[in-house]
Amino acid sequence: MATATRNVKAIIPLLDRVLVQRIKPVQKTSSGILIPEKSLESLNEGEVISVGKGALDKEGKHVPNQVKPGDRVLLPSYGGSTVKVGEEEYTLFRDAEILAKIEEK
Numbered sequence: 001m002a003t004a005t006r007n008v009k010a011i012i013p014l015l016d017r018v019l020v021q022r023i024k025p026v027q028k029t030s031s032g033i034l035i036p037e038k039s040l041e042s043l044n045e046g047e048v049i050s051v052g053k054g055a056l057d058k059e060g061k062h063v064p065n066q067v068k069p070g071d072r073v074l075l076p077s078y079g080g081s082t083v084k085v086g087e088e089e090y091t092l093f094r095d096a097e098i099l100a101k102i103e104e105k
Helices: none
Strands: 017-022 045-051 072-074 081-085 088-094 100-102
Touching: none
Parallel strands: none
Antiparallel strands: 017 045, 017 088, 045 072, 072 100, 081 088
């Protein structure tokens, strides 16, 4: 899925969808050595950019999303819909697909 927009703020997820940007792994060691791309582990962590208004349950009642913009979340290895904005890549997940919220201490 590709989009022509150049501003991520223009993407507003619908219903229980959540727009997430995956956190990129560190490409340099602390001593400045570059790590080859093939050796990098893919992180299943991301930052929530924007959220939809939530879903409706069987009775038609509003169920709000469990995450909010700025939250760090644990993501599944596969799934979601990829959206490219300029050079950056984002992924749309349903709220229920997000595995966990990471608390900052």
